[in-house]
Amino acid sequence: MAEAILIAVTKIASIVTDEAVKGIIAKLSEKVTNLKELPLKIEQIRKQLTIMSNVIAKIGTVYLTDEVVRSWIGEVRNVAYHVEDVMDKYSYHVLQLKEEGFLKKFFVKGTHYAKVFCEITDEVVRVEKEIQLVIQMKDQWLQPSQLVANPLTEMERQRSKDNFPGLVKDEDLVGIEENRALLTDWLYSEELDNTVITVSGMGGLGKSTLVSNVYEREKINFSAHAWIVVSQVYTLDALLRKLLWKIGYTEQPLSAGIDKMDVHDLKKEIQQRLGNRKYLIVLDDVWEQEVYFQMHDAFQNLQGSRIIITTRKDHVAGISSPTRHLELLPLGNPDAFDLFCRRAFYNRKGHICPKDLEAIAISIVDRCHGLPLAIITIGSLLSSRQGLDFWKNMYNQLRSELSNNDHVRAILNLSYHDLSGDLRNCFLYCSLFPEDHPMSRDSLVRLWVAEGFVLGKDKNTPEMVAEGNLMELIHRNMLEVVENDELGRVTTCKMHDIVRELAISVAKEERFASANDYGTMIQMGKDVRRLSSCGWKDNTALKLNLPHLRTVVALGVISPSPSMLSSILAQSNYLTVLELEDSEVTEVPTSIGSLFNLRYIGLRRTRVKSLPDSIENLSHLHTLDIKQTKIEKLPRGLFKIKKLRHLLADRYADEKQTEFRYFIGVQAPKELSSLEELQTLETVESSNDLAEQLRKLMQLRSVWIDNISAADCGNLFATLSTMPLLSSLLLSARDENEALCFQALQPTSTDLHRLIIRGQWAKGTLNCPIFLSHGKNLKYLALSWCHLGEDPLGMLAPHMPNLTYLKLNNIRSANTLVLAKDSFPNLKTLALKLMPDVKVININSGALPCIEGLFIVSLPKLDKVPQGIESLHSLKKLWLLALHKDFRSKWLNNRMHQNMQHVPEVRV
Numbered sequence: 001m002a003e004a005i006l007i008a009v010t011k012i013a014s015i016v017t018d019e020a021v022k023g024i025i026a027k028l029s030e031k032v033t034n035l036k037e038l039p040l041k042i043e044q045i046r047k048q049l050t051i052m053s054n055v056i057a058k059i060g061t062v063y064l065t066d067e068v069v070r071s072w073i074g075e076v077r078n079v080a081y082h083v084e085d086v087m088d089k090y091s092y093h094v095l096q097l098k099e100e101g102f103l104k105k106f107f108v109k110g111t112h113y114a115k116v117f118c119e120i121t122d123e124v125v126r127v128e129k130e131i132q133l134v135i136q137m138k139d140q141w142l143q144p145s146q147l148v149a150n151p152l153t154e155m156e157r158q159r160s161k162d163n164f165p166g167l168v169k170d171e172d173l174v175g176i177e178e179n180r181a182l183l184t185d186w187l188y189s190e191e192l193d194n195t196v197i198t199v200s201g202m203g204g205l206g207k208s209t210l211v212s213n214v215y216e217r218e219k220i221n222f223s224a225h226a227w228i229v230v231s232q233v234y235t236l237d238a239l240l241r242k243l244l245w246k247i248g249y250t251e252q253p254l255s256a257g258i259d260k261m262d263v264h265d266l267k268k269e270i271q272q273r274l275g276n277r278k279y280l281i282v283l284d285d286v287w288e289q290e291v292y293f294q295m296h297d298a299f300q301n302l303q304g305s306r307i308i309i310t311t312r313k314d315h316v317a318g319i320s321s322p323t324r325h326l327e328l329l330p331l332g333n334p335d336a337f338d339l340f341c342r343r344a345f346y347n348r349k350g351h352i353c354p355k356d357l358e359a360i361a362i363s364i365v366d367r368c369h370g371l372p373l374a375i376i377t378i379g380s381l382l383s384s385r386q387g388l389d390f391w392k393n394m395y396n397q398l399r400s401e402l403s404n405n406d407h408v409r410a411i412l413n414l415s416y417h418d419l420s421g422d423l424r425n426c427f428l429y430c431s432l433f434p435e436d437h438p439m440s441r442d443s444l445v446r447l448w449v450a451e452g453f454v455l456g457k458d459k460n461t462p463e464m465v466a467e468g469n470l471m472e473l474i475h476r477n478m479l480e481v482v483e484n485d486e487l488g489r490v491t492t493c494k495m496h497d498i499v500r501e502l503a504i505s506v507a508k509e510e511r512f513a514s515a516n517d518y519g520t521m522i523q524m525g526k527d528v529r530r531l532s533s534c535g536w537k538d539n540t541a542l543k544l545n546l547p548h549l550r551t552v553v554a555l556g557v558i559s560p561s562p563s564m565l566s567s568i569l570a571q572s573n574y575l576t577v578l579e580l581e582d583s584e585v586t587e588v589p590t591s592i593g594s595l596f597n598l599r600y601i602g603l604r605r606t607r608v609k610s611l612p613d614s615i616e617n618l619s620h621l622h623t624l625d626i627k628q629t630k631i632e633k634l635p636r637g638l639f640k641i642k643k644l645r646h647l648l649a650d651r652y653a654d655e656k657q658t659e660f661r662y663f664i665g666v667q668a669p670k671e672l673s674s675l676e677e678l679q680t681l682e683t684v685e686s687s688n689d690l691a692e693q694l695r696k697l698m699q700l701r702s703v704w705i706d707n708i709s710a711a712d713c714g715n716l717f718a719t720l721s722t723m724p725l726l727s728s729l730l731l732s733a734r735d736e737n738e739a740l741c742f743q744a745l746q747p748t749s750t751d752l753h754r755l756i757i758r759g760q761w762a763k764g765t766l767n768c769p770i771f772l773s774h775g776k777n778l779k780y781l782a783l784s785w786c787h788l789g790e791d792p793l794g795m796l797a798p799h800m801p802n803l804t805y806l807k808l809n810n811i812r813s814a815n816t817l818v819l820a821k822d823s824f825p826n827l828k829t830l831a832l833k834l835m836p837d838v839k840v841i842n843i844n845s846g847a848l849p850c851i852e853g854l855f856i857v858s859l860p861k862l863d864k865v866p867q868g869i870e871s872l873h874s875l876k877k878l879w880l881l882a883l884h885k886d887f888r889s890k891w892l893n894n895r896m897h898q899n900m901q902h903v904p905e906v907r908v
Contacts, residue, residue, distance in 0.1 A: 004080040004510070005053040006421035007452055011087040012046040014455065021094050028097070028117060035117055041124050042090075045083060048131050052076050053421075072137055077511065079130045081529065085548065085574055086123045092596040093117070096619065174342065175335030176210050179326060183214045186324055187280070187306050194324045195299075196292070198309045200317035201328035202477035202496065203411045204373030207310040208284055210328070215282055215308070222305075224248070224279035230286045232418055236294050240266035243281070243298075247273050267298035278304045286311045287418060292319050312415055314475035330370025330496075339372060340365045343379025360391045367398050367497065373411055374402050374498050403501035412502045415478055425453045426469045427478055428512050430495050431503035432532040432553040438482050438492040443602075444470060446623045446646055450577055450599035451551070463645075463679070486780040486804040486828075487753060513551070530577075533557060550597070551577040557584065565589060573597070580606055581625075593617040603629055604648070616640045627682070628652055632666065639671035645699075647675075650683040650706070660736040660758070660785055665706035668693060683730065691715035698723060701751075704730035708759070710738055717745040727751040733759025736785050742768040754780040761786045766795050775799035787812035797823035807831040815861070816840040819847035819868075831855040843868035853877040863887055870899040877905045 015021055016039060029036035056073055093116055186197050199207050212227070219225040226246035228239060241258055244266060261269065279302070283291065286309050299307065311317055317325050331339065340361065341351045353361050364382075368374040378398065382391060394401065402408050419427060426448050433439055445466040448454055454465040467489075473479045474490060478499065482492040495503065507513040513530035530551035549572035557580070566589045569575070575595045579602035586607045592598070593614020599622045609630040615621075616637025623646040624638075630651060638644075654662040665683035669675075672684075672693040681697070683704035684690065690705070690712070700723050708716065708731060720726065726749040733740050741762035746769040755770070755778055765771070778800055783792070784807075791814040796806070804826050815837050821844045824830070828850055832838070839861045848854075851872050856862070856879065863884035878900065880887065891897075891908050900906055 004077045004084070004512070005049050005056075007425065008080040008083040008087065009046055009049050009053070010455060011084060011091070011452060012042055012049075015087065015091050015094070016043050016046065024094055024097050035121060038117075038121055038124060041128065042087075045124070045127060045131065048135075049080060049083065052134070068141055072134070072142060075134050075137060079127065079134055081511070081548065082123075082130065083127055086120065086127060088574055088597045089123075090120050092620065093120070173209070173213060174339045175331045176206070176213070179210055179328070180214055182326060183211070183308075184218060187214070187218055188304075190303075194321050195305060196307045196309065196320040197324045197326070198311065198317040198320040199326045199328065200311050200314060200477070202371075202499070203312055203415050204371050204408070204498070205328040205330065206372040207312075207328055209372070211282055211284070211308055211310055215280065219280055222280035223277040224274055225281065226279075227282045227284065229284045230291050232287050232414065234291065237261075237263050237266060239291070239295065240270065240298065243295075244270055244273065247279070270298040271300060274300045274302070276300075276302065278302060280306050280308075282308045282310070284310050286316050287313060289316055289319055292316075312477050314477070331372060331375070332370065333365070336368065336370050336375055337362065337365050340368075340375050340379045343376055344382045346383060354386070356388055357386070357391060360388065360395055364391070364395050364398060367395070368402075369497050371496065371498055373408055377402065377405055377408050399497065399501040400505075402498050403505045408498070409502065409505075412499060415476060416502065416506065419473075419476070419478075422453055423469055423472060425451070425512075426466075427473055428503050428507045428510070429453070429530075430479065431500055431507050432513055432530060432551070433495075434532075434555060435497055435500065436494060437555070438494055439479075440492055441467065441470060441490050444493075447577060447579070447600060449645075450622050452576075461679075545571050547571060548574060550574050551579075553577070553579045554583055555579070556582040566591065569595065576600065578602065582606070588612060590614050596620065599623070601625065605629070611635050613637060619643065622646065624648070628663075634666055634669045636670060638669040639674045642674065643677055644675050645677050646680040647678060648680060648682050650704075661706070661732070661734075663706070665704065673697065679725075686712045686716060686734075688712075691719040694719045695722075699725065701725050702728040704728075704732075704756075706732045707734045708732060708738070708740060709734050710740060710762075713741045714744050717742065721746045721748060723747075724749055725751060728754040730756040731758070732756075733785075736760065741765070742770050745770045747774055750777050753778055756780075756782045757786070758784050759786065761788070766799075771796070771799050776802055778803060780805040782807040782809070783811065784809035785811070788814075790814050791817050793817050793819055793823070801825060803827050805829045808833070808835065810834040813837050816842070819843045821846040823847045824851075826850055829853040829855075831857075832859065833857045835859050836861065838862055840864060841866035843871065845871055848872055850874055855879040856881075856883070858882040860884060863890065865891055865894055865896055870896070873902060875900075875903045878903050879907045881907060 022039065025035060025039055029038075056076065059069065183197065183199075186194070199211055201207055215225070215227060224247045226243050228242055228246070230239065240263060241261075244258060247270065258266075258269075279299070281299070283295075286292065292307075292309060296307075299305070309316065309319060317327070330336075338351075341353050344361070345351045345353060364378060365375065368378065378394070378401070381401070382394060385391070416424065416427065426444075429448065429451065430439060430444070445463050448466045448469065449462040454462050454469060456462045457465055460468075470479070470490065470493070474481060474493060479493045479495055481490050482494055483490075485491045507530075511527055511529065513532065514528050527548055528546050529548055531546070531549060531553070533552065533554040546568070549568065552568060552575070565585065569589055569591045573595065574597050576597050577600040578592075578598065579600065581602050581604045583606050585603070586609070588603070588608060588611055590612040591614075592601075592612065593616070595618065597620060598618050599620050601621065601623065602625045604625050604627045606629055608626070609632075611626070611631060611634070613635050615624075615635045618641060621641050621644055624644065625646070625648045627648045627650055631649065632651065634649065649666045650663050651666075652662060653659065653664050656662075663683070665685045668684040668687060668690055672690075673696040676696055677699060678697050679699050680702045681700060681704065682702060683706050685707040686705050686709065692715075694700070694703075694716075703720065703723075703726065705716070720729065721744065726747060729752060731740065737760060739760040739762045740757075742765050752774065775796075776799070779802060781796070781800065781803055782805075788795070788811060792808055792811060794817075796803075797820065800806075801824070803824055806824070806827060806829070808831070810833070813835055817832075817838055817840070819842065823844075824847065827848055830848065830851060830853070832841075832855070834857075836859075838859045841856070841862065843866055845868065847868070851874055854869075854872065854875060854877070856866070858881070860882070861884055863886045865887075869878075880891070888908055896908075897906070
C-alpha cells in the first residue's frame with residue numbers, strides 16, 4: 001500500500017538532487033518570501049514519507065484486516081498523492097526557469113512567477129500540516145502492537161497455501177496425466193547430475209496439487225521423504241528443524257535437543273539421519289533461489305535421491321537442469337470443462353452436464369482461461385444451485401466473484417505482495433488495458449517511464465530499467481508472453497483475466513486507477529487518478545470534472561465526442577498520459593498545450609489530421625505516437641520540446657500495401673538536431689539537410705527514413721554509421737526505380753540487429769560492408785522491391801549466420817533458389833513473397849535446422865513441391881499459398897500431407 005508514497009518520494013529525489021534547481025531557487029529566494037526554506041521543507045517531507053512507507057511495509061498488508069490501520073494507511077496515501085501533485089507543479093516551473101533565458105524572464109514577469117512560487121510554498125505548508133495530522137492520528141488511534149507484522153499472518157498464509165492441494169480430490173484430477181508421467185520418469189532416471197526437479201507456473205495452476213499427487217504415490221519407494229512448505233517468510237533453522245522431524249528425528253522428548261541446535265548442527269544431524277537412505281524431498285512454494293542453496297549441503301548426494309521444488313518464479317526454476325524443469329500451462333478446453341463438471345455435478349453419475357446448462361457452462365469455463373483454481377472455485381459454488389438464471393447471473397459477475405473469493409484472492413495476493421513498490425505500480429498499470437489485450441513491450445516501457453515509475457540507474461536509461469521490470473513480471477508469472485522478437489525479447493504480453501481482475505480490485509482500493517465503466521467511475525468522485533475508458537460508448541455523459549486525473553487510456557473508443565476530450569483536458573491539469581490508440585477521435589483541442597505535466601500522447605491509428613501548434617508548449621513530453629494517422633505535417637515548434645525521446649509518425653497512403661510507398665513518413669521537424677534526447681525516430685522523409693540534422697542525435701536507437709534518393713545515400717548513410725546505439729534501421733527509396741548505394745553504410749554499432757531495406761540496389765551492393773562485415777550482427781532482415789537477378793538465399797547465407805528472421809518480398813531473382821547445407825543455422829522465420837521468377841526451391845539436408853515458420857506466398861511459377869521440405873523437423877507453420885495452378889495437385893499426388901504430419905499448421 002506504499003506504492004503512492006514511492007512515486008512521490010521518487011519525484012522529490014529527482015528534484016532535490018538537481019544542482020541547477022538548487023541554484024535557481026537560491027536566486028529566486030531573493031525575490032520570493034519564504035522560498036529559501038522550500039528545498040529544506042521538501043527534503044523533510046521526503047524523509048517523513050519514507051519513514052511512513054517503512055512503517056507500512058513493517059506492518060505487512062497481505063492479510064491486513066484491521067480497519068483502523070487501513071484507514072490510517074489511506075490517509076497516508078492521500079498525503080502522498082498531494083505531494084505528487086505539488087512536486088509536478090514545482091518541477092515544471094523550476095525547469096521552465098532552468099531553460100535558457102527564463103531566469104531573465106523572471107525579472108520581467110516577476111509578479112507572475114512570484115505568485116506561482118508563493119502558491120507552491122503555501123501548498124507545501126498545507127502538506128506539512130497534513131503530515132502532522134497523520135502522525136497525530138497514528139499516535140491517537142493506533143497501538144504499538146498494531147504497527148508490527150501480525151504473527152498470525154504467516155499461519156494464515158500457510159493455511160491458505162496448504163489447503164489448495166486438499167481441495168482437489170484424486171478422482172478430480174484431470175489433464176495432468178502427461179505431466180504426472182513425466183515427473184515420475186524423472187524420479188527414477190539414472191542420471192547422476194539431475195537430482196533437482198523444478199515445477200513452475202503462476203499461482204492457481206495446480207503446481208502443488210500435481211507434485212503432491214506424485215509425491216503421495218511414489219514416496220513409498222524412498223526410505224526418507226519430506227514435504228516442506230517454504231513460502232515467502234522463512235528462517236533457515238526453522239526449515240531445517242521441520243525437515244529433521246519429517247525424516248525421523250526420534251529423540252525424547254522431541255524438542256529437547258533439536259531446539260538447541262544451530263544451523264550447522266541441524267545440517268550435520270540431517271546428514272546423519274539420511275545416511276545412505278534414498279530420499280525424496282519436496283520444497284513447496286519457493287520464492288528465492290537462496291532457500292535451496294542455503295539448505296542443499298545438508299543433503300547427501302546419493303544416487304536415486306530427488307528434490308522437487310515448486311515455484312512461481314522462473315529464476316528459481318532455473319536451479320534445475322532445463323531437461324528437469326516442468327512449466328505448467330493452463331488447462332486446455334476439454335480438460336477444463338471436465339474439471340468443472342466434476343465439481344459442479346459431483347453428485348451426478350458420470351458428472352454429466354445437463355443439456356440446458358451446457359452453453360452457459362462452456363461460457364463460464366472459457367472465462368476461467370484454464371486456471372484450475374478458478375475452475376474448482378466456481379464449480380464448487382455452482383454445485384448447489386443448478387438453475388439456469390442463477391448460472392447466468394454468476395457468469396455476469398464471474399470475475400468479481402473470483403477476485404473477491406477469499407481463497408482465490410489469498411493465492412494470487414501472495415504474488416502481488418511479493419513485488420517491490422515499483423513493480424507493483426507497473427503491474428497495476430496493466431489493469432488499464434482491456435481484457436486479453438496484447439500489450440506491446442515498447443508501449444508499456446514508454447508509459448511506465450512517462451508515469452515516473454522508473455528512473456535511470458547507473459548507465460541504464462529509464463527505458464532499460466522499465467524493460468527489466470517487464471521481464472521481472474513475466475519471470476514471476478504475473479504476465480504471459482504472447483510473442484517474442486528476433487532477439488528473443490518479448491514484443492507483446494497479456495494478463496490472465498483472473499489476475500487482471502485482482503489488479504483492478506487492488507488498483508481501485510489503492511485509488512491507483514479505475515478500469516470500470518463510466519457509471520462506476522463517476523461513483524469514485526473527483527479523486528480518480530488513472531482512468532481506462534476502453535468500454536465506454538459514444539453516448540457516455542460528456543461532463544467530466546477530474547482535477548487529479550493523470551492518465552487516460554481509451555483504446556478503440558467509438559466516436560468520442562470532441563467536447564468530452566476537451567472537458568478532460570480543461571479540468572485535468574496534471575494529466576501525464578493521453579493514450580487514444582485506435583479511437584475514432586478526429587481532432588486534438590488546442591488546450592492540450594496547457595497540460596504542463598503531459599509526457600505521453602498516443603494517437604496511433606486514429607483519424608486525427610493535424611496537431612495544434614500549442615504542442616510546442618509541452619516541455620516535458622517524452623513520447624509522441626501519431627503512427628498511421630492522417631497527419632502529414634508536424635507542428636512547426638516541435639523542436640522546442642527538448643525532452644522528446646520517442647517520435648513515431650507516418651501515415652498509410654495505401655492500406656492494402658500494394659503500392660511501393662504504401663506508408664509515408666513526415667517531414668523532419670525544423671531544427672530536428674535540437675532534440676538531443678531522441679531515441680526513436682520513425683518515420684521521417686529524407687531531405688538535403690537530414691544527414692546534418694542527425695549528426696547531433698547520438699542517442700538514437702531506432703531510425704526509419706523514407707523517400708531516400710540516390711544522391712542522399714553518401715552523407716545520410718555515413719551519418720547513420722556513426723550512431724553508437726543504433727539497433728533498428730529502415731531505409732526506403734523514394735520510388736521503386738531509385739537505386740540506392742550502401743557503400744557508405746558501415747555501422748560502428750554492433751547492436752544494429754534489425755535492417756529493413758525497400759527499393760532497388762546499386763550494382764555490387766551485396767559486397768558492401770553492411771552485408772559482408774556487419775552481416776554476422778544481423779538478426780532480422782527484410783528486403784523488398786529489389787531486382788537481384790541471382791539467388792538471394794545463396795548470396796546472403798554465407799554472410800548472415802545469425803539471422804532469425806528473413807523476409808524477401810517483391811524481388812526479381814534467379815528461377816532456382818537453393819538452401820545449401822548448414823545455411824541459416826539460427827533462422828526461425830523465412831518468408832518468400834511475390835517472387836515472380838522462382839520456379840524451383842531446393843532445401844538441402846542440414847539447412848534451416850531451427851526453422852519454425854516457412855511462408856511461401858504468391859510465387860506464380862512455383863509448380864513443384866520444394867525439395868527437402870519434409871526434412872524440416874522443427875517446422876510449426878507452413879504456408880504454400882497463391883502458387884502455380886498445378887502446385888496443389890502435385891502436393892496431393894506426392895502425399896505431402898502425410899509427410900508433413902509433424903507440422904501443426906499447414907496451409908496449401
